[in-house]
Amino acid sequence: MTPRPADGRETATSGGKAVLDGALTEARAAAPLGDTWHPASVARALVTNVSSVVRGHDDAVEMVVAAVLSGGHVLVEDVPGSGKTTLARALARSLGGSFARIQGTSDLLPTDVTGSAVWNPQRFAFDMVPGPLFANVVLVDELNRVSPRTQSGLLEAMEESAVTVDGRRCPLPDPFTLIATQNPRDQHGTYPLPEGQLDRFTVALTLGPLAPAYERVVVQEQLVGATVDNLLPVVDVEALVDARHRVRATHVAGEVLDYALALVHGTRADQRVSLGASTRAALTLVRLAQSLAVLRGGDFVLPDDVKQAAVPCLAHRLVLAGGGGNPADVVRDVLSRVGVPVRR
Numbered sequence: 001m002t003p004r005p006a007d008g009r010e011t012a013t014s015g016g017k018a019v020l021d022g023a024l025t026e027a028r029a030a031a032p033l034g035d036t037w038h039p040a041s042v043a044r045a046l047v048t049n050v051s052s053v054v055r056g057h058d059d060a061v062e063m064v065v066a067a068v069l070s071g072g073h074v075l076v077e078d079v080p081g082s083g084k085t086t087l088a089r090a091l092a093r094s095l096g097g098s099f100a101r102i103q104g105t106s107d108l109l110p111t112d113v114t115g116s117a118v119w120n121p122q123r124f125a126f127d128m129v130p131g132p133l134f135a136n137v138v139l140v141d142e143l144n145r146v147s148p149r150t151q152s153g154l155l156e157a158m159e160e161s162a163v164t165v166d167g168r169r170c171p172l173p174d175p176f177t178l179i180a181t182q183n184p185r186d187q188h189g190t191y192p193l194p195e196g197q198l199d200r201f202t203v204a205l206t207l208g209p210l211a212p213a214y215e216r217v218v219v220q221e222q223l224v225g226a227t228v229d230n231l232l233p234v235v236d237v238e239a240l241v242d243a244r245h246r247v248r249a250t251h252v253a254g255e256v257l258d259y260a261l262a263l264v265h266g267t268r269a270d271q272r273v274s275l276g277a278s279t280r281a282a283l284t285l286v287r288l289a290q291s292l293a294v295l296r297g298g299d300f301v302l303p304d305d306v307k308q309a310a311v312p313c314l315a316h317r318l319v320l321a322g323g324g325g326n327p328a329d330v331v332r333d334v335l336s337r338v339g340v341p342v343r344r
Contacts, residue, residue, distance in 0.1 A: 072202025096233025097136030
């Protein structure tokens, strides 16, 4: 099993580093851009590696990888034992970067997450002791069990990839991705996530139950131990940072941009909605569509990429009037009403 340093982060084992370096060298040589990974190669490598342990959830894995490529964060809502933590750990181990896990509890303090300044008597000064947020991939398990005070400590990190401790602004590692989970069925001792925090998640998705055939495979494979513990990195963090820059350069035609904005405006105009998608949501939707375009091997965004991104990107941001109904149904209705641009 991968050793865990004192700060609680997971890193690649030194014994497997030579194997990893060789695999990365071969992958780069096969990539379309030679010494630098093409974003499509990064996307395919991540999806294939994560799917090798997260069985039967290919669509969810692709959406999570697309969110990471877009520079965003992921919220997974599902019942216990559905594979939420395995998905987050598999992604972290596939990246070859640092990983930290935060267990959500009601007594968790903001400094338990961000870190704090500790007095150093030898230096007669305060030293910054970083918290678990200082990792490339951070899993916050059962986020809705964290008090609103501590939840607010994540807002700056999710939006600006930095935290402020005792008046000192500290940048987080690049890349930085937060994957949070929550159990929507267990409401005892939980706090609803505020709208500002939900708006910072690129996608919110549900894994759902496994098909019987896949469930049998999962049980059989993990009788000896968790398969994610044996997962080796296939992409280094430098390749991911480069891929993110290239994804944002993916071409978005004016008509496609207008289509994405029309979907966002449609959520605001729907009578069932008291709070529609924000401008941040519109930007996130387009960036996610760029990532999905790269996943399919394209170099420009199609309306279908925007449609595929719409529900997981927009539904969790909506606040329905009266608190009833399903936001995903609202987004689907908006998709059916807004005309798809067609080139003539």
